[in-house]
Amino acid sequence: MAPSKKRVKRATKPSKAAADAKAWIVDIPLDILLEIFQLLHPADLVYLSRTSKSFRSFLLDRRKSLQIWRTALSRVEGLPQCPTHLSEPAYANLAFVPLCHGCGVAGCETVKWSLRVRCCSECSTTLLDHIKDVRHLLSQPLAQAHGGHLLLPYDHPNFLKADVENFKELCAGVEDFVALNDIFSQRQSLSNEIREHANMCRQWVRAIQEAREKEKRLIIEKRTKDITERLRKMGWGDELNLIDANNPRSSFCVLPVVRKPKILGDKEWSTIRPTLIQFLEDIRFHNAFKKRFEFLTLIVDDVSKGMVKNATIPIYPRPIDVCFFPKVREVLDVDCGTELTLESIDQAIRPFLSSLFVDWHHGIVDRFKKYVRSHSSLQNDVDLFDRAALILKCKTCAVALAYPAALDHKCLYECNPAQVNSHQRGTNKRGKGKGVATTTQEPLDRSDMYAAVAERIFNTRPWNCEILALEAWDERLSNLFSVFGEDPATVTKVAMEKYDARVSCNWCRGSQGFRTVMTWQTAVNHCITGHLATDDSDVTWTLVTGDGVTKAKELEKKSECRSTEEYISQAYWICNWCPMNTGAPRLYTMRQVPDVYGNLPIAMHVSERHEVTRPIEGRDFRRKLDSPPWLLKPVTIAI
Numbered sequence: 001m002a003p004s005k006k007r008v009k010r011a012t013k014p015s016k017a018a019a020d021a022k023a024w025i026v027d028i029p030l031d032i033l034l035e036i037f038q039l040l041h042p043a044d045l046v047y048l049s050r051t052s053k054s055f056r057s058f059l060l061d062r063r064k065s066l067q068i069w070r071t072a073l074s075r076v077e078g079l080p081q082c083p084t085h086l087s088e089p090a091y092a093n094l095a096f097v098p099l100c101h102g103c104g105v106a107g108c109e110t111v112k113w114s115l116r117v118r119c120c121s122e123c124s125t126t127l128l129d130h131i132k133d134v135r136h137l138l139s140q141p142l143a144q145a146h147g148g149h150l151l152l153p154y155d156h157p158n159f160l161k162a163d164v165e166n167f168k169e170l171c172a173g174v175e176d177f178v179a180l181n182d183i184f185s186q187r188q189s190l191s192n193e194i195r196e197h198a199n200m201c202r203q204w205v206r207a208i209q210e211a212r213e214k215e216k217r218l219i220i221e222k223r224t225k226d227i228t229e230r231l232r233k234m235g236w237g238d239e240l241n242l243i244d245a246n247n248p249r250s251s252f253c254v255l256p257v258v259r260k261p262k263i264l265g266d267k268e269w270s271t272i273r274p275t276l277i278q279f280l281e282d283i284r285f286h287n288a289f290k291k292r293f294e295f296l297t298l299i300v301d302d303v304s305k306g307m308v309k310n311a312t313i314p315i316y317p318r319p320i321d322v323c324f325f326p327k328v329r330e331v332l333d334v335d336c337g338t339e340l341t342l343e344s345i346d347q348a349i350r351p352f353l354s355s356l357f358v359d360w361h362h363g364i365v366d367r368f369k370k371y372v373r374s375h376s377s378l379q380n381d382v383d384l385f386d387r388a389a390l391i392l393k394c395k396t397c398a399v400a401l402a403y404p405a406a407l408d409h410k411c412l413y414e415c416n417p418a419q420v421n422s423h424q425r426g427t428n429k430r431g432k433g434k435g436v437a438t439t440t441q442e443p444l445d446r447s448d449m450y451a452a453v454a455e456r457i458f459n460t461r462p463w464n465c466e467i468l469a470l471e472a473w474d475e476r477l478s479n480l481f482s483v484f485g486e487d488p489a490t491v492t493k494v495a496m497e498k499y500d501a502r503v504s505c506n507w508c509r510g511s512q513g514f515r516t517v518m519t520w521q522t523a524v525n526h527c528i529t530g531h532l533a534t535d536d537s538d539v540t541w542t543l544v545t546g547d548g549v550t551k552a553k554e555l556e557k558k559s560e561c562r563s564t565e566e567y568i569s570q571a572y573w574i575c576n577w578c579p580m581n582t583g584a585p586r587l588y589t590m591r592q593v594p595d596v597y598g599n600l601p602i603a604m605h606v607s608e609r610h611e612v613t614r615p616i617e618g619r620d621f622r623r624k625l626d627s628p629p630w631l632l633k634p635v636t637i638a639i
Contacts, residue, residue: 042092113198572627
């Protein structure tokens with residue numbers, strides 16, 4: 001069979017339209033083309049030189065096109081003149097064409113003026129040399145005499161590789177001192193010229209950026225003014241006045257649909273109007289309830305202070321809790337147009353507020369018990385609060401907490417039940433995290449506006465114990481109670497009191513037979529505050545009996561005063577006369593004089609600020625619920 005013949009591709013004739021398109025530019029007289037070129041922007045000339053060989057050969061021929069480039073560059077306002085170390089096309093390419101000089105990727109805005117190059121992050125390693133790679137070249141005595149690294153154009157901490165190679169070639173084989181000195185002098189003069197021109201270029205870029213920012217601000221101001229005028233015509237003037245809509249930093253002016261550098265048109269207005277109306281509705285609702293919640297805070301604070309002095313309950317609800325009481329919400333959650341005064345709210349809720357506080361306290365204790373039981377292996381016949389050690393850990397801040405201190409932990413008011421599992425933000429098991437924050441620019445939850453605005457105004461959430469974990473200290477506590485032969489899940493405080501013994505931490509073993517000995521209560525605290533960087537399995541204990549217990553008791557009796565002094569000196573005391581619901585309470589000590597940290601004695605504060613002659617603990621001041629307990633200090637004995 002004869003081999004098949006290959007098809008020969010025939011050249012197709014260009015279409016008449018394409019031929020006509022070429023003809024008109026070719027037929028234009030040269031003098032007219034020159035006039036056109038001189039009116040173009042330098043970037044257009046660079047792009048035009050890349051369209052065809054004929055344009056490229058013409059525009060890059062310095063004899064023919066020099067005046068064209070100079071005219072185009074001179075028409076750019078503020079642009080420094082082309083330096084002697086760059087040609088006009090190269091200068092225009094550097095200043096106006098956002099293409100990487102290494103890979104040619106578009107959108108490269110990084111211009112290193114001192115190095116005369118644009119480069120993206122990927123090409124910086126191929127186009128640039130780090131100073132540590134060039135230091136040996138510029139550390140010679142003669143080079144140091146001419147400025148060292150100033151011999152080459154420098155953009156900290158890099159040099160252009162092409163400059164380095166060129167410098168090496170110039171110096172290669174030159175051994176004559178005079179000739180080498182001339183080379184260094186010339187390079188130093190060139191580098192100084194490049195550096196001065198680079199500074200002028202940076203100033204030019206800065207001026208352009210400032211001009212653009214000014215133009216953008218003017219457009220945004222005009223847009224904001226147009227939007228506010230349209231909204232005022234729709235009847236939203238009061239809300240705009242409340243948020244100070246003319247202030248550029250107001251929550252209204254920073255809305256994305258407002259802070260947009262674009263002239264507002266009717267079509268766009270119809271698109272953004274629902275968003276703006278929803279924002280102003282939120283503002284109306286927020287401001288209406290802000291005053292009501294301020295009144296509620298005053299009432300709650302007054303009622304709480306009266307109950308604290310009578311030691312009615314150990315922990316009191318915050319205003320964020322009280323506003324969700326059904327009876328209180330029934331009074332507050334009414335139409336925004338209804339005016340509620342401090343007197344009207346006080347008369348409506350004060351008669352039953354004290355009993356609601358007590359009910360709330362019993363309710364959170366029951367919730368706490370239920371939560372602990374549901375997340376532990378405790379039997380129902382074990383009284384939760386009789387346990388010898390009920391230690392929990394906050395999932396947010398990793399703080400160890402015991403009952404009842406856990407009920408008053410600050411993070412319980414930052415916990416969102418729907419996001420409990422996402423609260424663990426630390427990199428290690430004892431790392432710290434942050435609470436949940438809200439911003440005033442986020443739209444309110446339309447399903448429950450009352451709850452959303454309450455959490456926004458109080459900047460917190462109602463009490464919730466789901467941020468606590470029980471499993472964190474199980475292994476350490478098991479190691480401790482196992483030396484007594486007890487199970488930490490079931491052993492009670494009463495059962496532990498029958499042991500006339502002490503324990504010694506094996507990790508704190510001293511030298512020459514000395515041991516650190518402590519009571520079981522102090523040992524529980526030692527489990528959660530000591531050896532935080534140690535694995536739980538390594539924190540073990542030894543039971544101390546007989547003469548060791550006798551020696552420990554004698555030393556403990558001598559150190560009781562020191563333990564008490566440290567306990568009262570801690571800044572964990574709170575004034576019962578000061579407002580309770582205005583943020584974190586100020587803490588005081590029980591010392592006679594201020595301590596080195598500036599903490600004042602609580603008695604001095606109550607006497608001077610509230611004119612109480614003889615302050616009494618419980619009535620006038622109290623210890624913060626989540627403060628460290630009083631414990632006997634560990635002692636060191638020889639065993």
